[in-house]
Amino acid sequence: MPAQLMDGKALAERIRREVAEEVEQLGEVGLTTILVGDDPASEIYIRRKQEAAKEVGILARDYRLAEETTEEELLDLITQLNADDKVDGILLQLPLPDQIDEQRAIEAVDPAKDVDGFHPLNAGRLWLGLDGLVAGTPTGIITLLDEYGVPLEGAHAVVVGRSNIVGKPVALLLLARNATVTICHSRTADLAAETRQADVLVVAVGEAGLISPEMVKEGATVVDVGMNRTDEGLRGDVDPAVAERAGLITPVPGGVGPMTIASLLRNTVKAARARRC
Ligand code: NDP
16 A cells, blocks of 8 residues: 655645744744855745745845855854844855855854754754754654654654754654664665664655665655755655555655745744743
């Protein structure tokens, strides 16, 4: 029997309606996005985030800086936004051009406004199991797993990919939910042997179709984070044939992507609420 699809689009819509109500209660909530340069993929992401924020009543401001912007100019803007009381959330779209030290820019953002959860203070709070702002994609994945009643406690979760924005934080969130977690990466000796152990398999690599059906345990829950532009259109990291073997699976598109944006909106409201206390 083919896997049941985990519909991130429908759940994200519901979350957006809840966020809209919270924004109304709070009065004014402000999100500022910063895009340096004109990377076409980044432009699409920023446009989607801006549209989603406006749709729920968040005051969204969009800074577009030239490709040749210096690190000092960017840091000056971030300092201004940190001090601006109308700004609850700051979202710095990555990657940044080479002349800018990405880590320095991330660390310049006030952790209280760091709705992407990339600042070391928020990453550290996640590591310690303390409340903080957690990146949108990992949070969205856990919300989706909960929506479909996927048991995490005692489950063997395998995460493929160890990036700071997806792999590592999702592994920590799964651990916090008492899953037994394995993290795989490009040097993992026998990837298939690891993934076949997974009750819950999360794949965030960036290689279309990397996970084939024989790499998946029958009935497993499979979360496909990959967004790969191919000649055949947008493809995940998981071969679509895996749907014949898995119990639950996220579609690409319409799975993790919409959940990422919904979680970003939730983070913005959370940051706004915390700043008003
Ligand atoms: P990164 O490039 O930062 O990380 C990729 C990870 O995959 C690395 O840890 C790398 O290992 C590992 N890897 C690469 N090749 C292999 C392999 N053959 N076997 C096992 N592991 C491998 O990517 P991101 O985490 O930023 O993104 C991953 C994917 O998710 C991309 O397709 C991206 O577009 C998508 N994405 C989707 C989002 C959404 O909202 N749906 C949000 C964010 C990302 P190593 O560390 O050893 O190099």
